[in-house]
Amino acid sequence: MNFDQDQLRKAIVSLAIEKTLLGIGKPVYEKTIKQLSKEYGIYLPECYDHPEYLNKVLKKIFGNAHITIIEAIKKELDEHLTEKPIETFLIAIGE
Amino acid sequence: MQNNLEKLQEQKSLFACLLITGMAIVCATFFGKEVVKIVTDFTYIPVAGSLVVLCIVISLRFKKTGNHGKAWLLFLATAISWFIAETTWTIYELVYHLNPFPSEADIFYIVGYPFLFLFSIHYLKPFTKLISRKMIISASLIAVSVLIPNLYMTFDNNSNENKLTIALGATYPVADAIILVPALIGIFLFFRGEVSFLWTLLLVGILFEVIGDTGFQYFTLDNSYYTGHPVDILFIWSYVMFSFGVYDHIKIFKKDENVKQNKLLDN
Numbered sequence: 157m158n159f160d161q162d163q164l165r166k167a168i169v170s171l172a173i174e175k176t177l178l179g180i181g182k183p184v185y186e187k188t189i190k191q192l193s194k195e196y197g198i199y200l201p202e203c204y205d206h207p208e209y210l211n212k213v214l215k216k217i218f219g220n221a222h223i224t225i226i227e228a229i230k231k232e233l234d235e236h237l238t239e240k241p242i243e244t245f246l247i248a249i250g251e
Numbered sequence: 252m253q254n255n256l257e258k259l260q261e262q263k264s265l266f267a268c269l270l271i272t273g274m275a276i277v278c279a280t281f282f283g284k285e286v287v288k289i290v291t292d293f294t295y296i297p298v299a300g301s302l303v304v305l306c307i308v309i310s311l312r313f314k315k316t317g318n319h320g321k322a323w324l325l326f327l328a329t330a331i332s333w334f335i336a337e338t339t340w341t342i343y344e345l346v347y348h349l350n351p352f353p354s355e356a357d358i359f360y361i362v363g364y365p366f367l368f369l370f371s372i373h374y375l376k377p378f379t380k381l382i383s384r385k386m387i388i389s390a391s392l393i394a395v396s397v398l399i400p401n402l403y404m405t406f407d408n409n410s411n412e413n414k415l416t417i418a419l420g421a422t423y424p425v426a427d428a429i430i431l432v433p434a435l436i437g438i439f440l441f442f443r444g445e446v447s448f449l450w451t452l453l454l455v456g457i458l459f460e461v462i463g464d465t466g467f468q469y470f471t472l473d474n475s476y477y478t479g480h481p482v483d484i485l486f487i488w489s490y491v492m493f494s495f496g497v498y499d500h501i502k503i504f505k506k507d508e509n510v511k512q513n514k515l516l517d518n
Contacts, residue, residue, distance in 0.1 A: 180318055221441050
């Protein structure tokens with residue numbers, strides 16, 4: 157049961173990241189995936205367990221402005237904020 | 252490490268381009284005004300044309316997706332508009348042997364500015380939350396300060412030029428100052444990011460335009476401007492700056508072969 161819940165949260169987080177990045181542009185989404193894979197050997201759903209990697213990749217591409225992308229991801233996940241693991245993810249990604 | 256090397260290589264190419272275009276005009280000056288006019292006019296066409304080609308490439312890459320997709324289409328509109336302007340200027344001067352200022356070319360030069368401004372707005376749109384009022388005011392103050400020499404020249408001149416020509420000449424630095432505001436904001440927002448190179452080159456390119464347009468206005472009022480005048484080097488350099496900025500963006504967001512292969516496997 158817990159395993160399923162975790163998979164579901166991973167999917168929700170992945171979708172939120174994907175939607176936010178596609179809102180900027182498809183190549184931005186593709187570049188982020190590429191960097192995650194190249195530098196940290198992870199795919200998008202694994203950002204749920206390693207939010208700091210996504211933070212670093214976005215910072216490398218957009219510099220100071222990466223904060224707004226993270227804010228947008230947080231906004232996408234607003235309705236799931238009551239779930240503790242998602243809250244933990246959001247705190248970690250913002251650090 | 253490889254990225255740093257690539258960046259260094261790119262910067263070397265940028266400086267080489269600036270040196271070649273600048274030297275071409277300076278050297279042509281020694282052969283007289285007719286030669287420098289032809290050399291300058293024929294330098295503008297490929298330089299402005301390269302920017303169009305690079306903008307087409309990046310627009311095709313983004314394919315209207317997201318805010319940046321729309322932004323690049325607007326940048327393409329600027330590049331096309333300025334390319335038409337440069338071509339019109341050259342035709343006026345080399346084919347009809349007429350003074351191209353003021354002429355239809357100015358319509359295309361001016362039309363390019365709103366598109367460039369809208370490009371910046373669309374590009375910065377996803378990051379608006381980070382743009383404070385203080386930031387806008389500071390950028391606007393810098394933009395207004397670069398306008399002062401031009402405004403002084405416009406209102407305090409004894410030129411025989413007609414009012415339309417003077418007003419048109421003054422329009423350019425005003426338009427430059429307007430597009431300078433989002434460029435300055437972009438520099439701050441993307442500081443230390445990969446995309447900051449584009450914004451740095453855009454800012455430097457716009458500053459070249461500001462100085463070039465102010466110089467153009469000054470020497471036009473002074474009746475000493477001719478095509479191939481040293482201020483033209485600044486206009487050509489601004490195209491070079493914009494082109495290298497777009498080229499850098501193409502490289503940052505180039506299609507990944509692995510993504511392509513994964514898509515093929517998915518199908």
